[in-house]
Structure formats: C-alpha cells, structure tokens
Amino acid sequence: MDQEHVLKLLESLRKALKDIQSNSLFTSNASSYEPIKFLLDPETKPHCVLSETPCLFKLSQLLCNLKTLIEKLEKIQDHGLKSLVRRQITRHKISQVVKSIEAEIRAYFDRVSVVNLVKTLELEESEEEEKVEVLSEFTKRLLKGFDIDFQDLVLKAKVFSILEKLLCDSNCSKRVREHVALAIDALASFNRNVFVGLVLMGPTIQALVSMGSSSSIRVLFSLINLVRSPLVDEIHSRGLIPKLIELLGSADLSVQVAALDCVCEIAYIGRSEVIEAMLQEGLIGKLMGLQRSEHGDNLIKRDQRINGDSDSDGEVICDCVEAGNGPFANCVARFAVQVEVGEGLTSTEKEEVKLEILRRVREASVSEAESGTVVAAVLWGSSP
Numbered sequence: 001m002d003q004e005h006v007l008k009l010l011e012s013l014r015k016a017l018k019d020i021q022s023n024s025l026f027t028s029n030a031s032s033y034e035p036i037k038f039l040l041d042p043e044t045k046p047h048c049v050l051s052e053t054p055c056l057f058k059l060s061q062l063l064c065n066l067k068t069l070i071e072k073l074e075k076i077q078d079h080g081l082k083s084l085v086r087r088q089i090t091r092h093k094i095s096q097v098v099k100s101i102e103a104e105i106r107a108y109f110d111r112v113s114v115v116n117l118v119k120t121l122e123l124e125e126s127e128e129e130e131k132v133e134v135l136s137e138f139t140k141r142l143l144k145g146f147d148i149d150f151q152d153l154v155l156k157a158k159v160f161s162i163l164e165k166l167l168c169d170s171n172c173s174k175r176v177r178e179h180v181a182l183a184i185d186a187l188a189s190f191n192r193n194v195f196v197g198l199v200l201m202g203p204t205i206q207a208l209v210s211m212g213s214s215s216s217i218r219v220l221f222s223l224i225n226l227v228r229s230p231l232v233d234e235i236h237s238r239g240l241i242p243k244l245i246e247l248l249g250s251a252d253l254s255v256q257v258a259a260l261d262c263v264c265e266i267a268y269i270g271r272s273e274v275i276e277a278m279l280q281e282g283l284i285g286k287l288m289g290l291q292r293s294e295h296g297d298n299l300i301k302r303d304q305r306i307n308g309d310s311d312s313d314g315e316v317i318c319d320c321v322e323a324g325n326g327p328f329a330n331c332v333a334r335f336a337v338q339v340e341v342g343e344g345l346t347s348t349e350k351e352e353v354k355l356e357i358l359r360r361v362r363e364a365s366v367s368e369a370e371s372g373t374v375v376a377a378v379l380w381g382s383s384p
Contacts, residue, residue, distance in 0.1 A: 010109070036070075062101045062104060113134075117138050135176070143186055159187075163184050164184070177211060184204060184219070185222050189222075196227050199227070200234055209244060210243070217258035241274070242281050244259060244262060245263070245283055248283075249286060256327075266278070267335050268342035268343065268344070271345070279353075279360065284360035288361065288364040295328050332357070332374050337381050358375055
C-alpha cells in the first residue's frame with residue numbers, strides 16, 4: 001500500500017479522534033462517535049489497509065477495542081443509576097483507548113518523518129527547499145517536548161551525525177546550514193543530557209562561529225545560555241574568542257547584534273581567563289566604536305552638542321537619530337554589568353576587571369566628554 005495513502009488515512013483518523021476527545025466525559029453519547037465508525041468497520045477499506053500494514057498491527061488491535069467499547073456504550077439504553085455508572089466507566093475506557101491510538105499514530109508519523117529526514121539530507125539530488133522543509137518539520141517536532149521513543153528513533157538513525165556533517169560542509173547552502181543549526185539547538189534543548197555532550201565533543205561550535213551569520217550566532221547564544229560554563233570553556237579552549245570579537249565589526253547589523261549578545265552572555269558566565277581573553281582582543285575599543293555609532297549612543301554628536309558647536313544661524317547641531325535608543329546604546333556598561341553580576345568571577349576578580357575596563361575606556365575615548373560619560377555609566381552600573 002502507498003505510504004502517502006496510509007498517512008492520509010491516519011490523518012483522517014487522528015482528526016476523528018480529536019473530535020471524540022473534545023467531547024466531555026460526562027456529556028458525550030453514542031452519537032458522538034459517528035464520525036469514526038466508518039474507519040472502525042472491519043469491512044471497510046480503511047480498516048483493511050491498517051490491518052495489512054505490519055507496523056500498524058497494534059493500532060489495528062486498538063481500533064478493534066475501540067469499536068467494541070463504542071458498541072457496548074450504544075447498548076446501554078436505560079437511565080437507571082447502574083446504567084449511568086456503566087456508561088461513565090465505558091466512556092473512561094474509550095478515552096484511554098483513544099489516547100493509546102493517538103500515541104501509536106504519532107509514533108508512526110515520527111518513524112516516517114525521521115526516515116524521510118535522513119533520506120532527504122543524505123541524497124545529493126535533494127533540492128534546497130526539500131531539505132529546509134524536512135529540517136523545519138524536524139525542529140518543530142523536537143520543540144513539542146521530550147519523547148523517549150522519538151529520541152530512540154533519532155539516535156538509531158544517527159541524525160545528529162548527519163546534521164553535524166552538513167553544518168560543517170561549506171559546499172552546502174547557507175540557508176540549509178542555518179536550518180541545520182536550528183535543528184541542533186532544538187536537539188540540545190530536547191534532551192541536554194544526551195545531545196549537549198555531542199555538541200561539546202564535535203565541531204558544531206567551531207562551525208557556528210565560522211559561519212558568522214546572524215542565525216548561526218543566535219544559535220550559539222542559545223547554546224551558551226543552555227549549556228553555560230562548559231560551552232564557554234570550549235569556546236575559549238578552541239581559540240574562538242578572537243573570531244567572535246571580530247564579528248562585532250561585521251558589515252551586517254544583525255550579525256553585530258547577535259555577536260554582542262554572545263559576548264555579554266559570556267561575560268556573565270565566563271571565568272577570569274575568558275574575560276581576560278576578550279579584553280586582550282580589544283573588546284572595549286570595539287564596544288566604544290559601536291556605542292558611538294549611529295546604532296548606539298552617538299556619542300560624538302553628543303559631544304558636539306555639549307561643546308556648543310553650531311551652524312551659521314547659531315543653532316546647535318543635532319543628529320536625526322535619538323541618542324541612546326540603538327542596539328549598541330550603553331553597550332560598554334552593559335558588558336561591565338554582566339561581569340559585575342555574573343557567576344564566573346570572584347569579588348576580587350570582578351573589581352580587577354572593572355578597573356581594567358575603565359582603563360581601556362579612557363584609552364579608547366576620542367574626547368574627555370566621551371570618556372566621562374562611559375566611565376560614569378560603568379561606575380554606576382548603567383545598562384540599556
């Protein structure tokens with residue numbers, strides 16, 4: 001039997017079961033089960049298809065049980081107390097069987113989806129759109145929550161290895177690799193006890209940083225937030241801090257914003273060696289540049305206003321972008337605050353880092369006014 005036909009049949013069955021479940025246990029009656037009776041009839045084609053499909057044998061048996069219970073419910077006609085109790089017991093049994101049937105249908109869909117995922121990703125002839133579609137469906141399934149049976153399917157099919165290989169394949173399209181990254185992130189969240197170890201041991205983190213897209217860096221941020229210190233230590237030990245800091249100078253604003261989020265999260269989690277490595281890479285100077293840009297505090301224009309620069313009519317020069325509203329507003333203080341309230345440093349180390357940040361702010365400032373503004377924000381713990 002054509003698998004597509006089986007899937008359509010199971011989808012119809014699932015919709016009919018949903019109608020049954022929507023009825024209250026105390027108000028449903030025999031007529032509530034009319035939509036599903038056709039599918040339960042052993043003489044009909046749908047039932048024959050299910051019973052003849054080997055992996056759906058258990059489902060076929062459950063459907064027979066459901067049919068028996070519905071027929072039993074229909075035979076309870078009188079309205080005495082004993083009949084009322086029997087109806088409620090039967091309805092409860094029907095509800096339990098329906099849940100079991102739904103679980104079997106879900107398991108079948110999961111098996112088909114995992115097989116289709118592996119086949120599509122490993123087949124070189126597969127179109128980009130096909131790969132994106134199966135990856136999106138896989139990610140959505142993972143985000144529904146943990147399921148031990150689905151996890152077993154994923155592990156037996158070696159899905160993680162396939163995803164990792166694609167992520168590291170520079171010949172694969174950027175769009176597909178970004179969806180692969182999202183799937184890996186969803187896997188780590190699905191069961192961190194199993195998949196986080198695979199993320200840490202393999203080339204996933206390096207591939208995400210090397211891609212350097214806003215999507216890959218957002219996935220990196222999500223993984224940092226999930227895994228915490230072990231992942232930050234891996235980033236540092238693999239020498240990825242310089243590349244991450246370099247992304248702050250990207251021509252793509254979305255990449256810059258994503259990189260800043262990663263840097264600030266690392267500042268909160270990282271140990272002293274990690275913070276020192278970021279400072280040694282000129283992080284404060286880069287943050288000062290971002291803060292004085294049109295997407296930050298626009299500090300140079302603010303200095304001009306403070307110093308009283310004006311045009312020929314005597315009006316103070318002002319910028320069309322409102323200061324302090326950009327994604328990089330107060331980013332130096334934001335970094336300093338993350339270090340100050342973070343979990344990776346001792347109190348003494350935090351004081352030392354703050355002094356080093358202040359020293360580097362003074363070095364990177366283009367004017368005394370800019371230096372004073374940023375120093376004050378750092379000292380007072382300002383944050384955007």
